[in-house]
Amino acid sequence: xxxxxxxxxxxxxxxxxxxxxxxxxxxxxxxxxxxxxxxxxxxxxxxxxxxxxxxxxxxxxxxxxxxxxxxxxxxxxxxxxxxxxxxxxxxxxxxxxxxxxxxxxxxxxxxxxxxxxxxxxxxxxxxxxxxxxxxxxxxxxxxxxxxxxxxxxxxxxxxxxxxxxxxxxxxxxxxxxxxxxxxxxxxxxxxxxxxxxxxxxxxxxxxxxxxxxxxxxxxxxxxxxxxxxxxxxxxxxxxxxxxxxxxxxxxxxxxxxxxxxxxxxxxxxxxxxxxxxxxxx
Numbered sequence: 658x659x660x661x662x663x664x665x666x667x668x669x670x671x672x673x674x675x676x677x678x679x680x681x682x683x684x685x686x687x688x689x690x691x692x693x694x695x696x697x698x699x700x701x702x703x704x705x706x707x708x709x710x711x712x713x714x715x716x717x718x719x720x721x722x723x724x725x726x727x728x729x730x731x732x733x734x735x736x737x738x739x740x741x742x743x744x745x746x747x748x749x750x751x752x753x754x755x756x757x758x759x760x761x762x763x764x765x766x767x768x769x770x771x772x773x774x775x776x777x778x779x780x781x782x783x784x785x786x787x788x789x790x791x792x793x794x795x796x797x798x799x800x801x802x803x804x805x806x807x808x809x810x811x812x813x814x815x816x817x818x819x820x821x822x823x824x825x826x827x828x829x830x831x832x833x834x835x836x837x838x839x840x841x842x843x844x845x846x847x848x849x850x851x852x853x854x855x856x857x858x859x860x861x862x863x864x865x866x867x868x869x870x871x872x873x874x875x876x877x878x879x880x881x882x883x884x885x886x887x888x889x890x891x892x893x894x895x896x897x898x899x900x901x902x903x904x905x906x907x908x909x910x911x912x913x914x915x916x917x918x919x920x921x922x923x924x925x926x927x928x929x930x931x932x933x934x935x936x937x938x
Contacts, residue, residue: 697724697795698935700907702915706887706926712738712788713885713930714746718753722762723796725753726932730789730808730885732857733927737786741859744780745773745790753794762794763868766803770858770866777859787859790866791822791883795934799872800881806857809889812873813880813901818894822867825856852886875936880907887929891918907933 697719705711712731717724729745731738752769756762770790777786789806802810804822812819823829831845845851856863875881880901889897892914900913911931918929 695937698907698937699724699726700909700911700933700935701931702911703930704887704915704918704926704928706918706928707924708733708926708928710739711928712742713887713928714739714742715883715930715932716746716750717932717934718750720754720756722753722756722759723794724934725750725792725794726881726883726934727790727792728808728883728885728930728932729791729858730806730887730928730930732787732789732854732859736784737781737859738788740780741777741786741788742790744777745788745858748773748776749790749792759796759799762796762801762872766792766794766801766868767865770803770805771863774858774860774863778861781859787854787857789825789854789857789885793881793883793934795875795881795936798875798936798938800875801869801872803866803868805863805866806854807852807886809882809884809886811882811884812875813882813898814876814878816898816902818898821869821873825854825867827851827853827855830855877936877938879936880910881934881936883930883932885928885930887927888914888918888931891921891923891926891929907935 699717712733715728717726727746727749729742731742749769752765756765789808791804791808791810793810794801802821804810805825807824807826810821828851831848831851834840835842835845901910904910904913910933914931
């Protein structure tokens, strides 16, 4: 084949490809990518305080069903507090992954608490240990919760705190005695057993955790806080409110709380953990 024929053929092929490309560009349709809207924002913070080890443990996970957050506070002063809190949180996360429907959530919370208690007792094998635990599931604008011990769940809505669960401590029993006239407020406040837990995971007498009869309805902007006692014993409600109002994202709020605790430099600062969830829709 003569060289000029090769050149002409090459030019024709390039021209043909160029024409085809132009036609494809004119007829191509732009694909619309649907990015799912953010339903829940999550932030967390933790400090060891002045303790020798970190016994708090937490986790958050999101599935097609919703978002689960769990905070557990291993009992300080007892051996295996860290093991107990880790085992409880991991069990709740693993079991949550098996859920498909909203109507299974309450049963999941109850059954997983019993399972966690059994597993912890098996590993303790008669040794001291145990943990508090608070778990929330945010699903389709509703909050389901389960709690045992003194880790607290609170909703912050339009500048107001809404208490969700109760403390399972002797303090609650002492308050009942005050109301019954059996002791004074001063005596209750000075009682050395007021912080003693009356129910927790890893307890031989454990029967069930506190679970709401019906889920809480959440509204856009609502904040759900899970706090170990190291948070609410170090920061006042006024300080917490100021931090929550000052920042827009839950992670900034959580960071500010931990920073505030560190700035106080309390001599007996306990482990402190906070998880904050914000309902966006």
